[in-house]
Amino acid sequence: MGPLVLLALSLHPGQLQAQGVRGMVTIDGSFLQMPTMQRDSVPESEVPGDELVRQLADGTIVSCTIGEFCRWYRQGPQEDAWVTNQDLRFTAWGGVRGLSATVALRGRVGTSDIWPRASQEFDALSAYLTYDTRDVRIRGGRIQLTNGLGYYNYDGAAVLWKTLPFLWVEGWAGWSLSPNIDQPRDGDLMQEADVFAPDRRGLIFGAELGARWGRKLAGSVLYQREIRTDRLALYTERLAFDFGLLLGNVSIDAKGKYDMAYADFNDARLTITTPIAAGFDFSVQGRRYLPFFELWTIWGAFSPVPFNEATGALRWSSPRIGLSLEAAGGYRKYEDTNAGAQFVEIKDYGWTISGRASWGNRGWYADGGYRAVTGFGAVRYGGDLTFGKTFGPRTYVGLRGSSTQNFGEFREGEQLVQGGGIDGSIALPGDVSIIGSYTLYRISYENQPEFEDWTQNRAYVGLQWRFGLAGGEGI
Amino acid sequence: MRRFATRAALAIPVLLIAGGALLSLPQDEPFPHDIHVDMFNTCLGCHAGIPEGDGAAWLSVTEADCLECHEVDEIDWSPPGPRGTNLVFSHPDHAEIEELECGECHGLPDAEEFMEVGAARPTICFDCHDGDSHLAANTECSFCHVSLADATTLTAGQIAAFPNPFSHEQDDFISAHGEAALSADANCAFCHAQESCSRCHVNAGQVSAIAALPTDARVASLTADRDGWWPTPASHEGSDWATVHGTEAAGAIESCANCHARPSCSGCHGDSAPFLAALPEPVKGGPAGVQVVALRPPGHDFTFAAQHATAASLGLPNCSACHAEAECVDCHALRGTGQPPLPSVPSARHQAQKEGEDPGVAAVPSAETAGGFHPVNFIMRHAADAYSVRSDCTDCHSTEVFCRDCHTNLGFGDNGATRGNAFHNLQPDWLLSHGRAARQGMEECASCHQQDSCLRCHSAKAGWRVSPHGPDFDPERVSERSRQSCGICHSGSILDP
Incomplete structure (x- = not known):
């Protein structure tokens, strides 16, 4: 039967055009030396003083529990962490117009005690069939x-109705997966990570309505909920919207996420971008951000x-000379927490200031910038500079360096990270490319006697092979 | 003869003074007529034959004539040879005009004396002939000049010294000269050869007006080492040019081809854009044309990669202008729409998919990030960005299985054994202040601490029973959706309806 089908298809040129595969195989490995910390302690009676926070003879700040121990974190050994990923991704069109199969699989091997998710040796990112017509797209x-x-994986189906050019509706349903883990809600990774992790699988339902009015206005609204399979509780219930408006040369974008359980916006942004003179653009954004947490x-x-x-x-940018300059800044202010002792200073604001210049011409490129982030929680000041040359698609060599100062608002000490590296890639025949990088950073500490300066090595090497049809062919 | 002797006697002091200068006079310097003014009473004494058109005898004196007054060692001058010219002027024709003396044309502008002469100035011509002035737009060049191709006696240096016509000094000349060159009365060929145009025009071979010009070795020698010059046209200065230039180009891509070869456009539009066929390929040794570098449009900050759906549907800007369909397929069909980024090497056209350090800035290739979302060395400096939430980390990362897993493995995540504020050692009163810190940075707390770390104090079932709820907390709304999460801290009685 199979050969007959193939024969029949081969006699139909129009159908033959719809056959093909486009895919990519990636094998890469990363090596990274990471700093570790270890908790240490001495009997409280051996540390002079009677305060809860004291200092050891070398200046190390310790936290004491009367009658028990004084504790602190000291530097641990450097750990060599590595991971290799093997990815296979492809989309195949099987000869029936509009029908395709998409698969993305990943295998991992690595130091599971350091590298996140390295113990997840097999990961099915996606694997679905698509049937696409002029009016409807169905996936399963x-x-x-x-x-x-954000990104939500699930096992199920989705139907997109797109008959009208100015309106589309999509609905989806299935068994939800833990976001960004690709495991069922009650999967072992989450169980190991949290004692109150979900103990039931989840069901996901959602719909999105989108509309477009010419090239001036477009927008979409979506609603999505996830519920335990025993229906005792929701995992999430959220809304999202995104609208774009073009008034002359001024673009206005409004987007947001809304948490139905806590009746508040998680991330709402209004961005206005306008050209103000030849080569100059100005954008301003107002944003409200509240972290979202799932209901479990x-x-x-x-x-x-x-x-x-x-x-x-x-x-400011000039495509003629390939130069782009930018200055940006921002200020954020937290709303009243109604918590904690007011006499203890906790910053409730933050500043960001940055500048950057990028240049590229005739294959050469240079990019440098400085960014300062101050305020609540953590502070960093730093700049970086990159210089290199591209010799064609996926072929380049570049040098880079960076220097960053890190401060914490809640932890004593300063960290200075300085270093540089080399990046390169070469395209080989057969749409194969090999990329690699090596980086050396020096990490220095101030006001942290329990830490010694050290040098970090990083390396990355990868092979990538793209196979099958080029984009747009055969579809 | 006596008059000549008298004049010669008078001239002796002058000649003695001028002698030194004359001795060192370069041979291509014009004869110093002014200091000989008192010695000659007619031009034809030295320029006999001019009225008859005897060009070979335009200078009828020899060195022997000079020696009548000068010593041999004073004379270091010999008559110049025939001069290169592109003139079609006829001395015999003008000599027939009775009232026209040589000085009418050759006299210097402020001449007061006979012999204060020089080369005829073109402005004199318009005293009698039509046209506003020399070099004016309405002046017919061919009336006085032959084309450059016919002016074979001109040297490259003379060609280089051609004055600019007034039209060439206009601000809009570069943008307007094409139309003028195509007109029937174009005068380009009097000064220009193909090489004049092909220095800048990447499409020189396809422009009829340029193709109609002959090639010229002298012009070629002048342009060989000069780069093309492509001033930005006024139309390109508009702030929205990047957005609208496609529409403009669609109607007149031949005009674009004057300055832009295919690489100008393929940097952004890719090598397979259909309109590229209308643009020339650069020719080896020819002009490269305007170099245009792909830059990220405004608004394409690093969060754009994750939230570009609406803009894409709206076409702001036109996505396909910079992105090939293959790029969409790579992510949406192969990557599964944005899973943890795959290692990939970005080309210049892929830069928009990568995170720059700051909004709107094109990122640069780097294998360290494996072609992913974050900038280089993000792992060592992500704390401040996580607190300031440049992008929502949880859109892509699981707080529990990614952030907390790594922090715990490195030793500073909460494994349930931490007591006191050993880690938060900059805050001596951490116990009193951690509530404010937690409400401002709950995500960061959760990146190290498990939920049960807080239940030692904040559970209603045991411990200190400190309520963590803020004044705006709506227990009913939450419990309607997840009574189970309430049950983590609260006993069954409070959960009973």
Whole structure:
């Protein structure tokens, strides 16, 4: 029967055009030396003083529990961490117009005690069939949603109705997976990570309505909920919207996520971008951000507060000379927490200032910038510079260097990271390319006597093979 | 003869003074007529034959004539040879005009004396002939000049010294000269050869007006070492040019081809864009044309990669102008729409998919990030970005299985054994202040701490029973959706409806 089908298809040129495969195989390995910390302690009676926070003879700050121990974190040994990934991704069109299969699989081997998710040796990112017509697109299998709520994988089906050019509706349903883990909600990775991890699989339902009015206005709204299979509780219930408006040369974009359980916006942004003179663009953004937590956790019930942020960026660019300059800045302010002792200073604001210049011409490129992030939680000041040359698609060599100062608001000490590296890639016949990099960083500490300066090595090497039809062919 | 002797006597002091200068006079310097003014009373004494058109005898004196007054060692001058010219002027024709003396044309502008002469100035011509002035737009060049190809006696240096016509000094000349060159009365060929145009025009071979010009070795020698010059046209100065240039180009891509070869456009539009066929390929040794570098459009900050759906549907800007369909397929069909990024090497056209350090800036190739979302060395400096939430980390990462897993493996995540504020050692009163810190940075807490770390104090079932709820907490709304999460801290009684 099979050969007959093939024969029949071969006699139909129009159908033959719809056959093919486009895919990519990637094998890569990363090596990284990582710093570790170890908790240490001495009997409280051996540390002079009677305060809860004291200093050892070398200046190390320790936290004491009366009658027990004084504790601190000291430097641990450097750990060599590595991981290799093997990816196979392809989309195949099987000879029936509109029908395709998409598969993305990943295998991992690595130091599971350091590298996150290295113990997840097999990962089915997606594997679904698509049947696409002029009016409807139907998908079934392991599907990854990408929408205003982020990335959600699930095992199920999705139907997109797109008959009208100015309106589309998509609905989806299935068994939900833990976001960004590709395991069922009650999978072992989550069980190992948290004692209150979900103990039931989840069901996901959602729909998105999108509309477009010419080239001036477009937008979409979506609703999605995940519920335990025993229906005792929701995992998530969220809305998202995204609207874009073009008024002359001014573009206005409004997008947001809304948490139905806590009745608040998680991330709402209004961005206005406008050209102001030849080569100059200016954008300003107002943003409100409140972290989202799934309902199986208690974090949301701890009443996190949002911050409101205003940012602006002025950019000049000249495609003629390939130069782009930008200056940007932002200020964020947290809303009142109604918690904690007011006499203890905790910053409730943050500043960001940055500048960057990028240049590229005739294959040469240079890129350098400085960025300062101050305020609540962590602070960093740093710049970087990259210089290199591309010799064609996927073939380049470049040098880079960076220097960053890191401070913590809640932990004593300063960390200075300085270093540089070399990057390169070469395209080989057969759409194969090999890429690699080596980097050396020097990490220095200030005000942390329990830490010694050290040198970090990093390396990456990868092979990538793209096979099958080029984009747009055979579809 | 006596008059000549008298004049010669008068001239002696002048000649003695001028002698030194004359001795060192370069041979291509014009004869110093002015200091000989008192010695000659007619031009034809030295320029006999001019009125008859005897070009070979335009200078009828020899060195022997000079020696009548000068000593041998004073004379270091010999008559110049025939001069290169592109003139079609006829001395015999003008000599027939009775009232026209040589000085009418050759006299210097402020001449007061006979013999204060020089080369005839073209402006004199318009005293009698039509046209506003020499080099004016309405002046017919051919009335006085032959084409460059016919002016074979001109040297490259003379050609280089051609004055600019007034039209060439206009601000819009570069953009307007093409139309003028195509007109029937174009005068380009009087000064220009193909090489004049092909220095800048990447499509020189396809422009009829250029093809109609002959090639010229002298012009070629002048342009050989000069780069093309492509001033930015006024139309390109508009702030929205990057957005609208496609529409403009669609109607007149031949015009684009004057300055832009295929590489100008393929940097952004790819090598397979259909309109590239209308543009020339650069010719080896020819002009490269305007170099255009692909830059990330405004608004394409690093969060754009994850949230570009609406913009893509709206076409702001036109996605296909910079992105090939293959790029969409790579992510949406192969990557599974944005899973943890695959290692890939970005080309210049893929830069928009990578995170720059700051919004709107094209990232640069780097294998360290494996072609992924984050900039180089992000792992050692991500803390401040996580606190300031440049992008929502949880869109792509599991807080529990990614962030907390790594932090715990490295030794500073909470494995349930931490007590006191050994880690948060900059805050002596951490116990009193951690509530404010937690409500401002709950995500960061969760990246190290498990939920049960907090239940030692914040559970209603045991411990200190400190309520973690803020004043706006709506227990009913939450419990409607997840009574189970309430049950982590609360006993059954409070959960009973």
